[in-house]
Amino acid sequence: LKVVITEVPIPTAFGPAFEGERVRKDELRSQCGGGKTLAVEWVTSKRMDEVEDGKVELFGPDLDSVKEGGGLPLAVVVEVAGRNFQPDFEPILERQMHHLVNYVQGIMHMGQRDIAWYRFGKAAVEKGFRLEHIGKLLHAKYHQDFGTIFDKVQVKLYTEKEKVDEIAEQARKVYAERDARIEGMTDETTDIFYSCTLCQSFAPTHVCVVSPERTGLCGAYNWMDCKASYEINPTGPNQPVAKGNMTDERYGKFDGVDAFVQKASRQAINTVSFYSLLVDPMTTCGCCECIASVLPMCNGVMTVHRDYTGETPCGMKFTTLAGTAGGGLQTPGFVGHSKYNICQRKYLVGDGGLLRMVWMPKSLKEELRERLIKRGEELGYPNLIDMIADETVGVTEDAIYPFLEEKGHPALTMESIL
Ligand code: SF4
Ligand code: ZN
Incomplete structure (x- = not known):
């Protein structure tokens, strides 16, 4: 049975209309990445029994717990499973985070891999947007847009520096392997x-x-x-x-x-x-x-x-x-x-x-x-x-x-x- 999701369950408006929006300094509530902290994004495949569809977990402090304008490290780990899912598809799902997160009103996303940068506006956080909503929107949109290539997806978000560094190190090995697949071709x-x-x-x-x-x-x-x-x-x-x-x-x-x-x-x-x-x-x-x-x-x-x-x-x-x-x-x-x-x-x-x-x-x-x-x-x-x-x-x-x-x-x- 395929999961069909039509709503994106987040407390803010969502859609391509918000994609080009900026979050300026005086509007900034908190940010992840962008030089001051590390933000890393990684989509990885798991076995069917290792993934509970729609599960979103946050390990560490959330957006509203830092001082105004302050930063948090962040690792977004998306675990995907499916009979038809191939590891070749991981980078494609990963790259979607850029525009999907930008679809959220009041949130800005730049970069990718271990140089991602999230800027969360005050208005979005006041409306109740928290880090778990990144997981929820990815779950919803991945099913909507890529539902034919996987069955289940769960998202883990980490904001403790030590853990984020550890995930970044693992992810960098995978990025290097992906890059190297092209090595012999001209x-x-x-x-x-x-x-x-x-x-x-x-x-x-x-x-x-x-x-x-x-x-x-x-x-x-x-x-x-x-x-x-x-x-x-x-x-x-x-x-x-x-x-x-x-x-x-x-x-x-x-x-x-x-x-x-x-x-x-x-x-x-x-x-x-x-x-x-x-x-x-x-x-x-x-x-x-x-x-x-x-x-x-x-x-x-x-x-x-x-x-x-x-x-x-x-x-x-x-x-x-x-x-x-x-x-x-x-x-x-x-x-x-x-x-x-x-x-x-x-x-x-x-x-x-x-x-x-x-x-x-x-x-x-x-x-x-x-x-x-x-x-x-x-x-x-x-x-x-x-x-x-x-x-x-x-x-x-x-x-x-x-x-x-x-x-x-x-x-x-x-x-x-x-
Ligand atoms: Fe595509 Fe990357 Fe080029 Fe953007 S920068 S158009 S995501 S290859
Ligand atoms: Zn670009």
């Missing part, structure tokens, strides 16, 4: 790429085209995930895109992709490059994990991830960059991308590839350490990671240039980037 081995237009409600002209070697810029959707999403929902936001003929080998342009993007952006975007931030880069939306930018004086590029809140050599912090380049337009000189994409072989290859990378935050280098070393080796620079400057070297082009010179960074002797 863009040449398939004629089909996939679109993602999930973010058009925020950035109406934004279209991600996801190829094996260019994962979605939010980091949550790779080519496999888009493929699975299309199988679940053939009329949904992930459509197969016949890539067609390659019209520009260097920058990675395809006539089939361009035709699709023109239509999906309602003619706002004419042509996109898969492998360049300089020439017709893909559009960027506010979800991007990282934003790369050109550094003309160093003849290279830099990238910065969302967690790094300091200054960068392009003169802008991540938030300013996201404001500049993140609205769904093409902004030559800037492009949003996932963390995983940095060590994929086609990363900015039209602009010189990873050997152009002259600066990234130290924490990002550490997070990517193993893969950066491996990719550096492939490119003939096993110590590339040590040649890339970070904030301990400097946060201006002037400050990092002497370091690049001293290390003999390959970008300095490449053809002019502009």
